[in-house]
Every structure is written in C-alpha cells, then in structure tokens.
Amino acid sequence: MKKLISTKMGFFSIVLVLYWLKTYLIYKVEFDLGVKGAIQEFLLFLNPLSSGLILLGITLFSKGRKVGRRLIIMQVLLGLILYANIVFYRFNSDFITLATMMQTNNFGSLGGSIISLMQWHDLLYLIDIVVLIVLYNMVKGNWSETRIKVRKPLTILAMGVLVFTINLGLAEADRPQLLERAFDRNYLVKYLGIYNFIAYDTIQSANTSTQRVLADSDDITVVENYTKTKYAEPNPAYFGVAEGKNIIKIHLESFQSFLIDFKLHGEEVTPFLNSLVHDESQNFTYFDNFFHQTEQGKTADAELIMDNSLYGLPQGSAFVMKGDNTYQSFPAIIGERQGYTSAVLHGDGKSFWNRDEIYKHFGIDEFYHEDYYDMSEDNVINYGLKDKPFFEESIKYLKEMKQPFYAHLMTLTNHHPFTINEEEATLAPAETNDKTVNNYFQTARYLDEALEQFFNDLKEAGLYDDSVIMIYGDHYGISDNHNKAMEEILGEEITPLKYSELQRVPFMIKIPGVKGQGTNHEYSGQIDVVPTMLHLLGIDAQDYILMGTDMFSEDHKDYVPFRKGNFVTKDFTYLDGVYYDNKTKEVIEEPTEEMIKQKETVLHELDLSDKVMYGDLLRFYKPNDEWKPVDVNSYSYKKE
Structure with missing residues (x-):
C-alpha cells in the first residue's frame, strides 16, 4: 500500500x-x-x-x-x-x-x-x-x-x-x-x-x-397559430370595464397564499390582506388557485411572465440572457393603444437583474430606482429599501404621473433571509429549529402593514377609487429545503403534491365600478394576467402572441404549466412523471388518454415559448397595422 x-x-x-x-x-x-x-x-x-x-x-x-x-x-x-x-x-x-x-x-x-x-x-x-x-x-x-x-x-x-x-x-x-x-x-x-x-x-x-441566427418569420407563424387556437373569448360583462382607469400593480415579494387567513400564536399573520379577501362589499376578486410559474429567474421571471404572457427560460433569467430581445409587453401595448404612461418603482439598484436595460424593451416610460429614494441606513435592510418607507415615498411619484398610468410597485422586505429589526417586528417568530421559516412570518406581517399604510395613502391622494389595483405574489418564499419546519407549522406532511399546492401565490384585483366576485376558484397562473388585463381595458388579446388566457372568460384554459414540464389542473396534478388525484391525493396508476394529451400540450407550449425567446421571434411579428415597435433609444432611467 x-x-x-x-x-x-x-x-x-x-x-x-x-x-x-x-x-x-x-x-x-x-x-x-x-x-x-x-x-x-x-x-x-x-x-x-x-x-x-x-x-x-x-x-x-x-x-x-x-x-x-x-x-x-x-x-x-x-x-x-x-x-x-x-x-x-x-x-x-x-x-x-x-x-x-x-x-x-x-x-x-x-x-x-x-x-x-x-x-x-x-x-x-x-x-x-x-x-x-x-x-x-x-x-x-x-x-x-x-x-x-x-x-x-x-x-x-x-x-x-x-x-x-x-x-x-x-x-x-x-x-x-x-x-x-x-x-x-x-x-x-x-x-x-x-x-x-x-x-x-x-x-x-x-x-x-x-x-436567433437561424430563426425566420415561418417560426413565429407556428407560434401564432397555437396562441390563436388557445385564445379565450372575453367575458362581455368585463370587456372594456377598466378602460381609461389607472392601473396600480403591487408585487408581494416571496409571498405564498397559505399565509392568507393563517394564524401564528393565535394571531392573523396578514390581517389587512385577509380583510381584502373577505371584504363584505366585495371590492376585490381573489383567485385562490393562482400559481407562480417562475424558475431560476424568480422575481425577474415573474415580471417577464406577467408583462408578456411568455414563460421564463429553462435556465437563467431572460432579463439578463434575452435583455436585447424584441418584446410586445403589456405597458407598450396599452401605451400605444390607449395612451397609458408606465413606470416601475423599486427601492433597489437600477441594474439589478438588468432592469435598466430590459425595461426599455418593455416600453416602460419611467423607472424609479434607488436614486429616487432615501436609502439612508435606517430605511434599508437586507436587499434594499424597507417596504414602509418605499410605499410612503412612492406616492409622490404616482401623483406626478400623467394619467391614465400603469404603475408597478415592487416590495423587498419579505425576501430571504427574511431579516427585520426587532423594534419593527409586531409578530413573534415561529418556534421551529429553522430560522428562515421562523422569520418568514414576521416579514410577511411587516409587508401586510406596509400595504395597509399604502392603501390609506392612495385614498388620501385621491388615487384609490378610480384605479385598478392588482396584487400578486411573485414566487415561493419557503423552498422544499425547509419542509421539515413547514410540517411543524402546517401540522401535516409535505408530500410532493402538497409542496406543489404550496406554490399558490395571491392574485387579487379591484376594478372601479365593478363589484368583485369575492373568491374565484378558477385555476390560473401568472401567464394569464396579460390577456386578462387587455380584455378589461377593451383590447382584444387575440392580436398578440400570448401563452395565457383571460381568467374571467368562460373559455379560460384552466391548466397551469410549470417551467419543468409539470402542471396542475382542477382535477389532477402531474409531477415528475406521476399523476395525482387532487381530491384523494392518491397516485393515479393508469392515467387517461386525456391526461397524457394534456402533458403533451404543456410540453409543446413551453417549447413554443422557448422558441420565441431564444429565436427572438417577435421581431418578425406585427400585431396590427398600427403597431410600432418599441424604440429603446427613446428611454432613459437616469435621474435628472
């Protein structure tokens, strides 16, 4: 030896x-x-x-x-x-x-x-x-x-x-x-x-x-044929009801739907959001079977999907990898069709996730980043500006925007590792052996309080009543590496099916002059937001390359694909080669032909979306005769 x-x-x-x-x-x-x-x-x-x-x-x-x-x-x-x-x-x-x-x-x-x-x-x-x-x-x-x-x-x-x-x-x-x-x-x-x-x-x-080099106009024709086949006719009761209204889109960082109505130590974790869900006057419609569909890009993927109705990339983030692509994003569409001005407000560095470049391709007029906010030590924690000062300072920018406007406000505090100052925590942490899980509920409470404050400020500024308000969660906050602690919290085993169910994130919307539906149980995902919003504004989504369908439509396609090829429907879920019955939670040993066909449809849809992204196919597509491609040179996000 x-x-x-x-x-x-x-x-x-x-x-x-x-x-x-x-x-x-x-x-x-x-x-x-x-x-x-x-x-x-x-x-x-x-x-x-x-x-x-x-x-x-x-x-x-x-x-x-x-x-x-x-x-x-x-x-x-x-x-x-x-x-x-x-x-x-x-x-x-x-x-x-x-x-x-x-x-x-x-x-x-x-x-x-x-x-x-x-x-x-x-x-x-x-x-x-x-x-x-x-x-x-x-x-x-x-x-x-x-x-x-x-x-x-x-x-x-x-x-x-x-x-x-x-x-x-x-x-x-x-x-x-x-x-x-x-x-x-x-x-x-x-x-x-x-x-x-x-x-x-x-x-x-x-x-x-x-x-991209090998792509040509024939490739986008194949995608267009698919999206037109999937298209869902708008619900006449909702088509055009929000035309001319401001749109305020609020991003709840790392917020999962299980937090709604959840109690820790006998206290509601998110009492304000709960009040919106259960408001007797039904101002909001809450989709309780709404799922995030992000992958490696996480927040950036959510932004991409919810402004473009295209899936994120299987590897990496399109914000970085495909930042120079041609996009026909929601803010560009409504800017051209109905004269909307648009802005993203985010208390972080402007170049993070390449936002200062890709937003130009999305046709976003203004980007209010860390240069516009008071980033003093007391106001910043973890990733950037705390949610309460962020919302408080953002009001002045909303009041200055030319109406009608589309404003996307992105929170930060409820982000891993879920750090919060002791004096700002109004909820005791959970009591597991996992610090990440313990802190998650404290930062979620802080976010809930910040949101309530923001709603009050909107009302005082006269922006609440005549604005569409959309609230959504971008991706999970607790990964499956924390299943053991989550089992303690939830009091049940986190099986693969249960974990997939925990990928629900909130989506709720208030439309001025329209009574909300309370809780809507339709299965939907981030991919469905753009066609839904276009129809609310009276713009036919059929003209555009969109992978989702209108959530208010009677023809809404209620299967929700995930980036890895898994998907969920009302009746069954497909995970890593296994089909599960959503009611019994049992494995379906012999899937039906319809289930197998649904899997093939999901894989085909993901593949077509990838072809659009990798081939930059939207450069070959003109939605209508009036469409003018976004001129990225006309945008600048430097603070004057």
Missing part, C-alpha cells in the same frame, strides 16, 4: 476515490434528488466516476511533480463548483447553470442570503483537500521528473468515456428522452451527475445562442 501511494498513479487513484466519495456523500446529504429504486441509486453512485476520470485524468499529462499539484488544484476547483451548488440549492432547490453564472452582477446584492445559507458543517467538505496536501508533501520526493507515459492518461480518459456511455445508456433505459425533455435539472444531476450536467448545460447554451 505504501508503495502504491508513493507513485503518481497511486496518488491519482486516491484523489479519484476521495472525489468520488465526497461527491456521492454531498448528493445524499445536500440535495433532494428524488432517488427511487435500485437503478437510480446505482446511477447516483456511479455518475461522479466518469467526470472524475476525465477531469482528473487530464492532469496526468503534466510533467514530473506538477501532476500532484495540478491534481490538488483540480480537486479544489471541482470542490468549489460543488460547494457553490450546495449554497445555491439551499435556497433555490436548483443547480447553477451557465445562464445563472452570467448573472454575476446580481450576486453582489446577495451577500446576506449567501452567508445565511452557509453552515458550520460545511468545513467538513475541506477534509479531502487537507488530506491530499499532507499526502502529497509526504510522497512527492519519490516521484521522478519524467512524464507519465501517454498511454496511461489516454487509457484513463477512454475509461471515463466508457463509464459515461454506460451511465447514459442505463439512464435512458430508466428515463426515456432524458436529454430531449431536460426541463428538470434534478433529473439530469440524479442520472448523469453534476459535472456532466454542467457540460450538457454548456452545450445547450451554445445551441440556444444559435437559434
């Missing part, structure tokens, strides 16, 4: 084994990959081997003692990649892609979140590096300065390719069309491994970048 360790190939073998075991251990401890059955468990154990043989094997071409140093450096680099994914996964339940790595300008604002996601046991992930450094210094004196014969590293690389081929074959046998239908990154990591997934993602990113 001592003789084996003392050789270059022996040292390589030890590095490979440590890498293999470390990666597999992290798979089991840090990631919830949904491993089922012996084959998937075997593949999870096997898949680090192929990438290890190839990536570590490359270092064997080095000369002399450089082999050992470069093996250690490679081990460090692979460890850093793995650890970055651990931290990313703890919040997002997802893996880093090339697209997200290109969004590094956003990471600077994530300092508090990243630190809170680190744990003391993470230091154990450095043990292999320490062992290798000590071992290398013990044995390097026995190594010659000559290179290892070329056939040895070539054999190692060939073994890596062979192992990957076997791995892929077994994966395809267990999960057919794994690479063709790669909506779910958990599946790719489970079957192929995290480093092979990164290689796959890099290739896919290169492929998608060529789609």
Whole structure:
C-alpha cells in the first residue's frame, strides 16, 4: 500500500476515490434528488466516476511533480463548483447553470442570503483537500521528473468515456428522452451527475445562442397559430370595464397564499390582506388557485411572465440572457393603444437583474430606482429599501404621473433571509429549529402593514377609487429545503403534491365600478394576467402572441404549466412523471388518454415559448397595422 501511494498513479487513484466519495456523500446529504429504486441509486453512485476520470485524468499529462499539484488544484476547483451548488440549492432547490453564472452582477446584492445559507458543517467538505496536501508533501520526493507515459492518461480518459456511455445508456433505459425533455435539472444531476450536467448545460447554451441566427418569420407563424387556437373569448360583462382607469400593480415579494387567513400564536399573520379577501362589499376578486410559474429567474421571471404572457427560460433569467430581445409587453401595448404612461418603482439598484436595460424593451416610460429614494441606513435592510418607507415615498411619484398610468410597485422586505429589526417586528417568530421559516412570518406581517399604510395613502391622494389595483405574489418564499419546519407549522406532511399546492401565490384585483366576485376558484397562473388585463381595458388579446388566457372568460384554459414540464389542473396534478388525484391525493396508476394529451400540450407550449425567446421571434411579428415597435433609444432611467 505504501508503495502504491508513493507513485503518481497511486496518488491519482486516491484523489479519484476521495472525489468520488465526497461527491456521492454531498448528493445524499445536500440535495433532494428524488432517488427511487435500485437503478437510480446505482446511477447516483456511479455518475461522479466518469467526470472524475476525465477531469482528473487530464492532469496526468503534466510533467514530473506538477501532476500532484495540478491534481490538488483540480480537486479544489471541482470542490468549489460543488460547494457553490450546495449554497445555491439551499435556497433555490436548483443547480447553477451557465445562464445563472452570467448573472454575476446580481450576486453582489446577495451577500446576506449567501452567508445565511452557509453552515458550520460545511468545513467538513475541506477534509479531502487537507488530506491530499499532507499526502502529497509526504510522497512527492519519490516521484521522478519524467512524464507519465501517454498511454496511461489516454487509457484513463477512454475509461471515463466508457463509464459515461454506460451511465447514459442505463439512464435512458430508466428515463426515456432524458436529454430531449431536460426541463428538470434534478433529473439530469440524479442520472448523469453534476459535472456532466454542467457540460450538457454548456452545450445547450451554445445551441440556444444559435437559434436567433437561424430563426425566420415561418417560426413565429407556428407560434401564432397555437396562441390563436388557445385564445379565450372575453367575458362581455368585463370587456372594456377598466378602460381609461389607472392601473396600480403591487408585487408581494416571496409571498405564498397559505399565509392568507393563517394564524401564528393565535394571531392573523396578514390581517389587512385577509380583510381584502373577505371584504363584505366585495371590492376585490381573489383567485385562490393562482400559481407562480417562475424558475431560476424568480422575481425577474415573474415580471417577464406577467408583462408578456411568455414563460421564463429553462435556465437563467431572460432579463439578463434575452435583455436585447424584441418584446410586445403589456405597458407598450396599452401605451400605444390607449395612451397609458408606465413606470416601475423599486427601492433597489437600477441594474439589478438588468432592469435598466430590459425595461426599455418593455416600453416602460419611467423607472424609479434607488436614486429616487432615501436609502439612508435606517430605511434599508437586507436587499434594499424597507417596504414602509418605499410605499410612503412612492406616492409622490404616482401623483406626478400623467394619467391614465400603469404603475408597478415592487416590495423587498419579505425576501430571504427574511431579516427585520426587532423594534419593527409586531409578530413573534415561529418556534421551529429553522430560522428562515421562523422569520418568514414576521416579514410577511411587516409587508401586510406596509400595504395597509399604502392603501390609506392612495385614498388620501385621491388615487384609490378610480384605479385598478392588482396584487400578486411573485414566487415561493419557503423552498422544499425547509419542509421539515413547514410540517411543524402546517401540522401535516409535505408530500410532493402538497409542496406543489404550496406554490399558490395571491392574485387579487379591484376594478372601479365593478363589484368583485369575492373568491374565484378558477385555476390560473401568472401567464394569464396579460390577456386578462387587455380584455378589461377593451383590447382584444387575440392580436398578440400570448401563452395565457383571460381568467374571467368562460373559455379560460384552466391548466397551469410549470417551467419543468409539470402542471396542475382542477382535477389532477402531474409531477415528475406521476399523476395525482387532487381530491384523494392518491397516485393515479393508469392515467387517461386525456391526461397524457394534456402533458403533451404543456410540453409543446413551453417549447413554443422557448422558441420565441431564444429565436427572438417577435421581431418578425406585427400585431396590427398600427403597431410600432418599441424604440429603446427613446428611454432613459437616469435621474435628472
């Protein structure tokens, strides 16, 4: 054994084994990959081997003692990649892609979140590096300065390719069309491994970048035919009822619908929002089966979907990756058709998520960012301006806007890691062992109080009565990494179906002069907001490329797709290859032909949306003879 360790190939073998075991251990401890059955468990154990043989094997071409140093450096680099994914996964339940790595300008604002996601046991992930450094210094004196014969590293690389081929074959046998239908990154990591997934993602990113070059007007015709087939006729009772009214759109950061009517320590967490839902005069219509449909872009995805009725990208954020695309967004449409002015108000940096560029492509007239607000230390926490001073200061900008206007106000305080000053917390934290979950209810209460204050300010400013007020949640606040604590809070097991049900976010709307419906149980999602709003303003949504349908229409399509290919309907839910009955919560062992057809429709719809985004297909589409494309050069968001 001592003789084996003392050789270059022996040292390589030890590095490979440590890498293999470390990666597999992290798979089991840090990631919830949904491993089922012996084959998937075997593949999870096997898949680090192929990438290890190839990536570590490359270092064997080095000369002399450089082999050992470069093996250690490679081990460090692979460890850093793995650890970055651990931290990313703890919040997002997802893996880093090339697209997200290109969004590094956003990471600077994530300092508090990243630190809170680190744990003391993470230091154990450095043990292999320490062992290798000590071992290398013990044995390097026995190594010659000559290179290892070329056939040895070539054999190692060939073994890596062979192992990957076997791995892929077994994966395809267990999960057919794994690479063709790669909506779910958990599946790719489970079957192929995290480093092979990164290689796959890099290739896919290169492929998608060529789609714009190869796209032509025939491609948008296929999409147009689909959206016109899906189109839902407007409800005559609602068509045009909001024409000429101001639109105030309020973004509830990380707010999930289970908070509505939820009590903690015997207190309502969100008493003001609850009062809107249960208002006896029924000013608002509350959609209690409304779901977020975001992916890696989270808030940016929600903005994209709710202003364009197109899905976010499967990897990364369109705000960053497709910021130069041609868009035919809601604010641009109503600006051209009905003379609306538009603004986004957000107490954060203007370049975060590339907003100062993509908003120009959306045709948004004004962007009130951190330069317009008092960002003194007392007013800022975590990601930016606290919600109460944000709403208080925003009133003056709304009063200055030319009417009718479309104003999108984005809150921030209820964002991971859900930080709030003790003196501003009016609700005691939850009492689990999970700080994230405990704090979530306190920041949600703060947001609720800020919203009540804002409503009072709107009324005092004379802007409440004659404005459409739309309130929505952008994405989940509590990921499935916190299921154990959430089970304590909710008093029930968080099954995959239950977790999907928790992806409901609020959507409620007040239309001046129109009595609200109270609670509407229609199944809908963020993709449906643009066609709904267009019809309320008396603009026929059929003219535009929209993936959603009017939520007030009798013909509304009540299936809700999610970015990974899963979806929910009134009667059943499809999750990761399994169909569930929504009433009984049981697995449907033999799905009907209609269920299978619905799955194919969802996948087709997601694919068409991706073609629009990757191919920038809207540059080929003219909604009507009067349409004028947005001139991005006519917008500037610098404070005068």
